[in-house]
Amino acid sequence: MSVPVRRSAKPKPKPSYESLGFGKFFSDHMLIAYYSESKGWHGVEIKPYEPFSLDPAASVLHYGQALFEGMKAFRQESGKCVVFRPEFNWQRMVEGAKRLCMPMPSETQFVSWIKEVVRVDQDWVPNKKGASLYIRPTLIGTEGFLGVRPANEYIFFVILSPVGSYYSEGLAPLKIWIEEDFLRAAPGGLGATKAAANYANSLRAAFEAKQKGYSQVLWLDVERKYVEEVGTMNVFFVFDDEIATPKLDGTILAGGVRDSVITLLKSMNKKIVERKVTIQEIKDAALNGTLKEVFGTGTAAVISPVGELGSKNWKTTVQDGKTGPVAKALYDTLTGIQYGQLPDKFGWVQSV
Numbered sequence: 001m002s003v004p005v006r007r008s009a010k011p012k013p014k015p016s017y018e019s020l021g022f023g024k025f026f027s028d029h030m031l032i033a034y035y036s037e038s039k040g041w042h043g044v045e046i047k048p049y050e051p052f053s054l055d056p057a058a059s060v061l062h063y064g065q066a067l068f069e070g071m072k073a074f075r076q077e078s079g080k081c082v083v084f085r086p087e088f089n090w091q092r093m094v095e096g097a098k099r100l101c102m103p104m105p106s107e108t109q110f111v112s113w114i115k116e117v118v119r120v121d122q123d124w125v126p127n128k129k130g131a132s133l134y135i136r137p138t139l140i141g142t143e144g145f146l147g148v149r150p151a152n153e154y155i156f157f158v159i160l161s162p163v164g165s166y167y168s169e170g171l172a173p174l175k176i177w178i179e180e181d182f183l184r185a186a187p188g189g190l191g192a193t194k195a196a197a198n199y200a201n202s203l204r205a206a207f208e209a210k211q212k213g214y215s216q217v218l219w220l221d222v223e224r225k226y227v228e229e230v231g232t233m234n235v236f237f238v239f240d241d242e243i244a245t246p247k248l249d250g251t252i253l254a255g256g257v258r259d260s261v262i263t264l265l266k267s268m269n270k271k272i273v274e275r276k277v278t279i280q281e282i283k284d285a286a287l288n289g290t291l292k293e294v295f296g297t298g299t300a301a302v303i304s305p306v307g308e309l310g311s312k313n314w315k316t317t318v319q320d321g322k323t324g325p326v327a328k329a330l331y332d333t334l335t336g337i338q339y340g341q342l343p344d345k346f347g348w349v350q351s352v
């Protein structure tokens with residue numbers, strides 16, 4: 001069943017490619033759906049992008065029931081618009097919603113709603129490699145009450161933002177700060193979810209790292225011994241004899257690009273291992289020359305090489321501060337599939 005569409009009477013001018021950056025512009029329409037215990041999901045509609053009103057006692061504002069996703073639509077060379085692995089994002093959001101005691105639309109609803117809103121705003125999918133339409137599905141508790149319990153009413157909405165590069169550095173390698181004081185997540189917590197709370201928790205560390213001239217932080221585990229992930233990316237280390245990425249242990253977000261990169265590396269016959277990685281072994285490998293590359297993966301960040309790792313009393317340059325061959329090959333292959341220049345061997349893209 002298709003979603004009713006209320007078209008905007010005042011379509012906005014499209015931003016130029018050069019001005020895109022990340023998350024600064026929003027398309028003409030949004031999708032919204034409502035949930036109540038008695039009615040289930042209802043009232044789904046695509047309507048003009050506009051503010052909505054909330055009860056000041058809405059649970060999202062007090063008890064933080066907020067969960068989101070991040071995915072992208074690409075315009076391929078043929079002009080066709082595709083979305084990348086939407087069922088992966090649905091599955092991850094289902095797990096997060098369970099953790100936060102929230103209801104989720106079904107996979108069929110989620111995927112078809114995403115495709116329908118992208119189709120309505122398909123003119124907003126940029127026509128240039130490197131640019132895309134970022135898709136932000138969001139789920140919030142809207143019931144107004146005080147007292148700590150799950151809400152009985154929710155809104156699921158999807159907004160769309162044409163984006164270029166996530167970092168102001170563009171594709172240039174990043175400087176990353178090893179965070180030894182603040183903690184992102186602990187076992188049993190929210191680390192594996194895309195709960196808004198995780199990002200609120202990350203702001204102070206990122207702010208302080210920026211003041212020191214670093215783009216993002218590399219989070220360590222609760223013992224400050226093992227590497228977890230970077231701000232909004234999963235992290236990979238290319239050693240002499242293997243490529244390693246921290247294994248998923250409940251405190252790390254299971255990235256869709258991480259999963260895709262593991263598949264791509266295997267298809268390139270590279271030795272890729274998911275395991276615990278200590279910060280000490282990174283320091284040792286940097287010192288003895290066996291740390292060849294570091295890069296982050298994420299929907300927004302794509303494949304982002306790391307050119308410098310710094311901490312309170314130690315720092316190192318990686319790959320002479322340049323993009324390494326593994327990161328470059330992965331970037332070319334992943335974006336080649338997304339933009340339709342390479343065959344979609346793994347069935348990752350879906351037409352909208």
Ligand SMILES: Cc1ncc(COP(=O)(O)O)c(C=O)c1O
Pocket residue numbers: 070229230231232233234253254255256257258297298299300
């Ligand atoms: C904390 C965190 N880790 C990892 C990722 C990468 O996940 P994905 O590849 O699904 O975008 C993100 C992405 O948005 C993130 O916010």
